[in-house]
Amino acid sequence: MAAIPTPCRYPESGWVEQDASQIWSAQLDAVRRTMAEIGAQPLEIAAIGITNQRETTVVWDRHTGVPVAPAIVWQCRRTAERCKALAASSDGAWVAAKTGLVIDAYFSGSKIEWILDHTPGARERAEAGDLLFGNIDSWLIWNLSDRTAHVTDPTNASRTMLMDLASGEWDDALLQVFRIPRSMMPRIVPSSGVCGMTAATVLGAEIPIAGIAGDQQAALAGQACFRKGLSKNTYGTGCFALLHTGTEMPVSKNRLLATRAAGLDATAQFAVEGSIFIAGAAVQWLRDKVGLIESAPDTEQIAMSVPNTGGVYLVPAFVGLGAPHWDASARASLTGMTLATGRNEIVRATLESMAYQTRELVTAMEADSGAPLTELRVDGGAAQNNFLMQFQADILGRPVVRPKDSETTALGAGYLAGLAVGFWQSLAEVEAFWQADRSFEPAMSASEREGLWAGWKAAVARTRFQ
Numbered sequence: 001m002a003a004i005p006t007p008c009r010y011p012e013s014g015w016v017e018q019d020a021s022q023i024w025s026a027q028l029d030a031v032r033r034t035m036a037e038i039g040a041q042p043l044e045i046a047a048i049g050i051t052n053q054r055e056t057t058v059v060w061d062r063h064t065g066v067p068v069a070p071a072i073v074w075q076c077r078r079t080a081e082r083c084k085a086l087a088a089s090s091d092g093a094w095v096a097a098k099t100g101l102v103i104d105a106y107f108s109g110s111k112i113e114w115i116l117d118h119t120p121g122a123r124e125r126a127e128a129g130d131l132l133f134g135n136i137d138s139w140l141i142w143n144l145s146d147r148t149a150h151v152t153d154p155t156n157a158s159r160t161m162l163m164d165l166a167s168g169e170w171d172d173a174l175l176q177v178f179r180i181p182r183s184m185m186p187r188i189v190p191s192s193g194v195c196g197m198t199a200a201t202v203l204g205a206e207i208p209i210a211g212i213a214g215d216q217q218a219a220l221a222g223q224a225c226f227r228k229g230l231s232k233n234t235y236g237t238g239c240f241a242l243l244h245t246g247t248e249m250p251v252s253k254n255r256l257l258a259t260r261a262a263g264l265d266a267t268a269q270f271a272v273e274g275s276i277f278i279a280g281a282a283v284q285w286l287r288d289k290v291g292l293i294e295s296a297p298d299t300e301q302i303a304m305s306v307p308n309t310g311g312v313y314l315v316p317a318f319v320g321l322g323a324p325h326w327d328a329s330a331r332a333s334l335t336g337m338t339l340a341t342g343r344n345e346i347v348r349a350t351l352e353s354m355a356y357q358t359r360e361l362v363t364a365m366e367a368d369s370g371a372p373l374t375e376l377r378v379d380g381g382a383a384q385n386n387f388l389m390q391f392q393a394d395i396l397g398r399p400v401v402r403p404k405d406s407e408t409t410a411l412g413a414g415y416l417a418g419l420a421v422g423f424w425q426s427l428a429e430v431e432a433f434w435q436a437d438r439s440f441e442p443a444m445s446a447s448e449r450e451g452l453w454a455g456w457k458a459a460v461a462r463t464r465f466q
Contacts, residue, residue, distance in 0.1 A: 100258025
């Protein structure tokens with residue numbers, strides 16, 4: 001494993017962007033470092049799987065390969081007013097029904113439109129067929145293949161607000177809503193299957209690119225959740241809970257998202273998803289902006305050093321609230337403080353905020369599915385925090401199960417690629433790899449749990465209507 005950070009920029013309040021060329025060079029460097037560390041020769045690599053931050057939008061020149069503007073990151077809220085107006089218009093209901101999504105700045109469609117409208121000459125170049133769009137998966141594959149493969153998969157395409165969720169194809173009516181030329185769009189291919197080859201000039205040999213999945217659907221696959229009824233939650237920059245619904249396309253009545261799950265062939269697979277915009281990013285805020293901690297792992301012992309938060313709640317709506325609220329105007333708040341409140345209580349409240357937001361998602365998922373969750377499989381960096389995982393089990397009243405291999409997002413991309421080229425022969429072979437590291441059982445009384453939960457709901461209400 002090799003990791004190379006790529007910084008974000010925040011040019012205005014609520015705006016988040018990155019340099020797409022920097023993402024590509026960092027990724028290529030990481031691949032080469034990993035190969036060098038284990039002494040892997042290019043021809044020894046069976047296949048490459050790609051997993052990526054979804055929704056992050058790149059528009060580039062198909063002739064030069066140069067991005068026309070900074071990549072607009074999934075968290076960016078610059079198109080919130082545009083999406084609010086669309087949701088209130090006569091098009092709002094059918095757009096949401098066709099895509100399975102809540103109309104929000106989160107998704108790629110309004111981001112592409114913004115780049116075309118705010119980059120000099122971009123719309124004219126796009127209409128002339130000179131510009132391409134891709135999320136990070138498409139951008140990486142286009143570069144890995146030396147500009148020969150412009151593709152994406154259904155898990156990423158379903159997050160653009162431009163794909164018909166049922167058919168799995170780009171929809172002309174949706175493209176027209178956002179005034180996006182069809183010539184910009186990548187070809188949609190199965191999540192598991194050879195879709196291109198790396199150029200020998202890039203990695204030293206032609207290697208099959210055989211797996212693609214957006215990060216959360218890849219984590220679902222990495223948790224061996226390939227079947228209806230299995231679920232996972234990833235604790236990363238944000239938090240993302242997915243429940244696999246098999247071949248049945250879900251229709252959420254609780255403001256969750258219907259999305260595509262990664263499949264092993266052309267058969268459509270679906271999931272219902274809840275998205276939390278800020279989870280681990282709140283811990284970064286504690287470290288980088290307020291200086292309350294030196295590193296993220298410190299939070300576990302700090303949180304355990306006090307019996308509770310003393311009634312303090314952090315609602316981390318730094319870029320608005322995601323599911324099930326979808327309130328772009330909400331902003332973060334720290335409530336319930338007294339003169340007795342100190343660093344330890346604030347740090348603990350920050351960790352607890354991830355668990356409370358996850359319960360909101362699980363409650364909505366259970367209402368949509370009509371069945372209680374038996375357990376929640378977890379992954380991501382914050383899943384290593386034992387305090388958080390125990391509190392998550394307590395506030396859910398359900399077991400929380402952490403796997404031995406917590407890098408499930410990369411693992412899922414690997415599974416999809418390996419199955420495509422016969423490195424693994426069957427889904428059962430892949431499913432056998434999954435092993436639990438630890439199960440956290442709920443230990444909190446129902447009265448304490450519901451009392452804390454009522455406090456959280458009150459804190460959220462203050463955040464939304466201040």
